[in-house]
Amino acid sequence: MYRVKFKRLPGSEDIQLPQKMSEWAAGFDLHAAVQEPVTLAPGMRQLIPTGFAMAMPPELEAQIRPRSGLAYKHGITCLNSPGTIDADYRGEVKVLLINHGQEPFVIERGERIAQMVFQVVPHVDIEEVDELPDTVRGEGGFGHTGK
Numbered sequence: 001m002y003r004v005k006f007k008r009l010p011g012s013e014d015i016q017l018p019q020k021m022s023e024w025a026a027g028f029d030l031h032a033a034v035q036e037p038v039t040l041a042p043g044m045r046q047l048i049p050t051g052f053a054m055a056m057p058p059e060l061e062a063q064i065r066p067r068s069g070l071a072y073k074h075g076i077t078c079l080n081s082p083g084t085i086d087a088d089y090r091g092e093v094k095v096l097l098i099n100h101g102q103e104p105f106v107i108e109r110g111e112r113i114a115q116m117v118f119q120v121v122p123h124v125d126i127e128e129v130d131e132l133p134d135t136v137r138g139e140g141g142f143g144h145t146g147k
């Protein structure tokens with residue numbers, strides 16, 4: 001079990017901190033900390049504040065992912081999906097939403113707009129070399145095995 005700290009930011013005391021909606025949900029739902037309702041016109045993108053900052057152990061990252069209901073019903077998704085929250089980031093967590101739907105979509109204060117999933121990140125050391133070890137695949141890729 002990893003311990004993650006959430007800090008409410010000034011002016012967002014009424015905003016729900018990220019929460020799981022069921023016991024074994026993978027994602028913590030994120031709530032919009034917009035001051036006023038924000039209208040996303042079709043094709044437009046907007047960075048939405050969530051009203052909290054966080055600290056997690058260095059072995060973790062957090063991924064910001066779309067909510068499937070918003071994507072299915074309204075075409076609302078995360079433009080940079082999955083967004084990456086680094087373990088050393090202490091700024092406000094934000095969600096980059098885009099409206100791929102045909103209709104304007106209104107984001108209300110407190111509305112659940114995305115979800116955050118924690119992952120373990122392997123930390124690696126880099127070594128520069130002149131030759132890489134051979135494999136059967138070699139440089140084959142991008143469909144080289146056929147359709």
Ligand SMILES: O=c1ccn([C@H]2C[C@H](O)[C@@H](COP(=O)(O)OP(=O)(O)OP(=O)(O)O)O2)c(=O)[nH]1
Pocket residue numbers: 064080082083084085086087089092093094095096
């Ligand atoms: O959806 C996102 C993606 C990123 N971030 C924050 C946390 C992350 O740690 C930081 C930097 O993100 P990223 O590395 O993706 O951005 P960059 O464009 O490489 O910016 P930087 O130069 O600040 O690292 O921005 C968010 O709040 N939401």
